[in-house]
Amino acid sequence: MKNEEYDLYREAGALAARALRYGAERVREGAGLLEMVERVEGMVIEEGGALAFPLNVSFNEDAAHDTAAPGDERVFARGDLVKVDLGVHFDGYIADTAMTVDLGDHASLVAASRNALDAAIATVRPGITAGEIGAAIQREIEALGYKPVANLTGHGLGRYDLHAGSNIPNIATTGGPVLEEGMVVAIEPFATTGSGRVTERARAEIFRQTSTKPARLPSAKRILEVARSSRGLPFARRWVHVDKVDIGLASLVRSQTLQSYPVLHDVAGSFVSQAEHTLIVTEDGCTVTTR
Known part of the structure; x- marks a missing residue:
């Protein structure tokens, strides 16, 4: 890895760590989800970084891929277990980090x-x-x-690539990819009181461009402008300011121009916790960029 790449990964990690702490401090009983998300994302931009994906904030049995919707009226409530998952990049060099905020009695989880x-x-x-x-x-x-x-994993990171190379499982497996010096990986264990497997909800707020097919609908064209500015990284529905955004999104998903990321959840009534850091594999161990 070149020195300038290493420095950018470290810079992204430092900002991600600060912004994650800032966000976690704002997960309070009665606080609004949308305001918290917008403040954290705004902090990243104000400090010169860019978002590698929309801030994920997932409640209780939801494990991943939730974020605020436009006009979202949800508030944090007593008893909630809230996963806050943030991705930051500088010039495409990504830091991915997460923590769980406990508004109930879930300390052991x-x-x-x-x-x-x-x-x-x-x-x-x-x-x-x-x-x-x-x-x-x-x-x-x-x-x-x-x-x-069992069916969520950590992952390798590349430039403008959130899932590059090796997956890092959360369960024991035989063999698998071998880590090498210079690899950048995000490790993210999820623990649950539920089934140990997640499934998709019908709702999706996060999308990513996967092909470059032309679009006819005005709303779809505007969505693709936002998608292109994300350089292949995920974006949120609330980032697109255009009428009939849901019609445009649906048409682009049908044409396989966009991939949707439905909210992932364990069984109803369960609770899921998450912790995540990004690290660079070194000659004798690793450097954690997001502490």
């Missing part, structure tokens, strides 16, 4: 994902397999009596 992340980071070095990292994650989560979410 929060600790399960956080302990699993610490254990996973401690294993990272050149030559370690993704399956060995998954084993460390699973062991820590199960030690506290919870289940890892």
Whole structure:
């Protein structure tokens, strides 16, 4: 990895860490979701960074891919378990980080994902397999009596690429990709009181351009302008200011110009926690960029 690339990854990580803490402090009983999301995203832009994806804020049994809708009236309530997941980049070099804010009595569940992340980071070095990292994650989560979410994984990061190369499982697997010096990966354990698997809700607020087909609808054309400015990274429905945005989005998803990211959830009544850091694999271990 070139020195300038390393520096940009570190810069993105430092901003992501500050903005994540800023957002977590604003997850308070009675506070509005939309205001919190807009303030965190605004902080990233004001400090010279860019968003690698819309700020994800997922409640309770929802694990990932939720964000505020236009005009969203949801508020944080007593008992909520809130995952805050932020991606920042400088010139395409990404930092991805997350934490869980407990507005109830879920301290042990929060600790399960956080302990699993610490254990996973401690294993990272050149030559370690993704399956060995998954084993460390699973062991820590199960030690506290919870289940890892088996069908969510950590992932490699590349320039303008949120899912480059290796997936990092949250359960033990045999073998798998081998980490090498210079790799950039996001490790994100999810612990749950539910089934240990997530499924898709019907609702999606996040989208990503996957092809360059022409569009006829005025709303679809405006959506593609926003998508192109995101350089292949995900964007939010609320970032598109145009009439009939839902019609335009639906047409672009049907034509496979856009991919949607439905909210992912475990069974009703369960709770899911998440912790995540981005790290660079070094000669003798790793550098965590998002602490």
